[in-house]
Amino acid sequence: MAAFTGLPGFIRLSSSGAAACLEADTHLETGLLRHRPDSVLPLSWLADKDGKTVLYAETRGLAPLCESIQAMEKEKITGYRLLERIMEAVDEALDHLLLIEDELLRPDLIFTAAGCTESETAIKLICLPFTFSLSGTKEEHEPLIDLLARVFQWEALTANRFKRLFANQAYAELLEEARALAGHPRQETGTKSPGPHKRPPPSHERRGLSSLIQSLARTIFWPAGRDTVHEKTRELDLAPGNYKIAQLSEGLPGTPEEEGGRRAYILTEEFLIGRDLGGADLCIDSSAVSRLHARILLKGGSFFVEDLGSSNGTTLDGVRLNRHREYLLPDKCRIAFAGHFFYFRCE
Structure with missing residues (x-):
């Protein structure tokens, strides 16, 4: 179970299980504290007096999706665009190698700007530095795809396809499906312009310098007289x-x-x-x-x-x-x- 306490500007999640405080993954912790993308909420965690893990996500100026969705237009395309924005947020988090827990992709744990009436609003997710089970609370909240299908009156065939992709955590495919239905062009892999966290491939000059250094290293360190004629080589499939x-x-x-x-x-x-x-x-x-x-x-x-x-x-x-x-x-x-x-x- 997880308990939610309404602190101003924060959402509090605490495990009611008997497990001791969880140890954060060093790399996930660094990603959340130093390189957190815009789509992920600021997060802090600590051990309470009983040694259990308690998490605080900052939600100041935000509202849960289950509330903000009620003020949006009830057209199908509005729902497709909203799902596209959610999956783009998931894609950005995964691109930063953060952990996406499907149990946290719930309408009450996905956030938008308070009072927002647009489907194009920025989406904020909760990502954790460890696996944190919320078992026991799933039944209390309507699943994300079910909520979107009901509010925006999607056809059963479309809703079932989305639910299947979501259950299989096929988030990239779900993003492309939503993008196509929202009327946005498909983005082929590798055609996106690099964002601020992506690096361009090394230049030819750098590769050339690297090759020169490797050649010098072979000259200095390669054992004299070693026969290289019979080394197996084959052409790469380009x-x-x-x-x-x-x-x-x-x-x-x-x-x-x-x-x-x-x-x-x-x-x-x-x-x-x-x-x-x-x-x-x-x-x-x-x-x-x-x-x-x-x-x-x-x-x-x-x-x-x-x-x-x-x-x-x-x-x-x-x-x-x-x-x-x-x-x-x-x-x-x-x-x-x-x-x-x-x-x-x-x-």
Whole structure:
């Protein structure tokens, strides 16, 4: 259960379970406190006297969607535009690698400007630095898609399709569906102009300088007389659907932390991560990391990660992976190799 207390300008959520105070994920905490997008509410959390987690989200000047929706025009297209705005807020939060809990995508926990009568208003969501179950309160509130379908009188076929996508957390597809019905043009992946948190690809001059440095390094450190004639090589498939560039970075892409931390560009079909300075493409100097810990593969235009039997494991967005099994990587995610976190992003 969760208790909501009406403090001026804040909404308070507290777990009534017996679990002790939850420990925040370091990277999610940094994203919320230092790089929080406009679509996410300011949030603070603490442990109460019983050791349970209490959260405060700042809602000054805002109203829950379940209230503000009543003043909006009751046309179908108004609802489509409102759903589009909600999914754009979700997309922005995911783009910042924040955690989206479907239980928090409820009409009473989604906020707009107080007294707003427009569907184009800014949407504010609650994102947490840990998983916080609100089980037991779902039945007390009308689900988001059900509310939109009822208020804006959507056809049953459309509402059911939206509910299916929402239940499967297919938020990107739901955004495109709402955008199309709202009369806005479809935005193909990769055609968006980069926002303030996105970085342009490295220039040709930088790549050229990097290649020169690598050549000098080979000249200095490559063992004399090593035979390279018989090394296996093959041409890359440069078809647009198969050729992608990915990046691993210690800092969140587009932030000062990215500049200060290590970065590696994945330009090959097999990219090895480990402790072995000679065998790994990304070397992590830690005894917790195995000599060849994991690899990232490019197959058919998609990237996969595989743990190569490491002792301390590999996690994808906090979920531990089975050894010697390939997992499809989303375009943006966090990967940890024995507790060493990197942000993955592909273009």
